[in-house]
Amino acid sequence: MNARDATRTPARWAAAFSLMELVVALAIVAALAAYALPSYREHVARAHRADAAMALYRAAQYLEAGTDAHAGGAVVLPAGLDQAPPVGAPVYRLHVVDGDRASGYYALEARPVDAGPMAGDACGTFILDVLGERMNRRAGSRGTMDPGCWLARR
Incomplete structure (x- = not known):
């Protein structure tokens, strides 16, 4: 018996995966991914809506603070806001x-x-006015209130 035959013992072959075990493992991973990916995407969308x-609210606070946000008569938000x-x-x-500084109204x-x-x-564009609406x-479509969008739950 040479050295090559000594390495092919039944114990060594028993430690390997069979094709059937590999297929079952891949099927389990695919089933988990089928449930996890949509849930993850919805979580990311909720986080973007909350942002x-x-x-x-940060921009409204900036405007309410009375800072000079005019640029040629128009109300402009600074970089970052x-x-x-x-x-x-x-x-x-x-x-x-x-934005009309004279009347105090903005959206x-x-x-x-x-x-x-x-x-x-599905939430589209978010709108917040001076009254907190x-x-x-x-x-x-015209503006409608969707509380699910503003609460980051949808």
């Missing part, structure tokens, strides 16, 4: 809509970035 709502999240790649862009809008992860989201506007 948009918090960014609107004009997007959500405040640093990194923007998922939502914030804009002041109908803030957080619109999903066109090529971003929330572009086709919260709305969501989906493409092709």
Whole structure:
């Protein structure tokens, strides 16, 4: 018996996986991934919605503080307050809509970035006005309140 035959003992072959065991293990992993991925994506979407709502409240606080936010008569948000999240790649862009410093009225809008992860989201654009009214506007519709979007639960 040579050295090569000595290494092929039944004990060594018993430690390996059979093709059937590998297929079963892969099927279990695939089943877990089928449940985990949609749940993970929904969690990420809820986190982005919460970021948009918090960014609107931060921008409203900035405007309420009476800071000079005018640029040629229009109300403009500074860098960092004009997007959500405040640093990194923007998922939502914030804009002041109908900003009129003389009357004290403004409405803030957080619109999903066109090529971003929330572009086709059911919540659409988040809107917060000076009175604290919260709305969501989906493409092709008027503003409606969807509490599930603002509570980051959907």
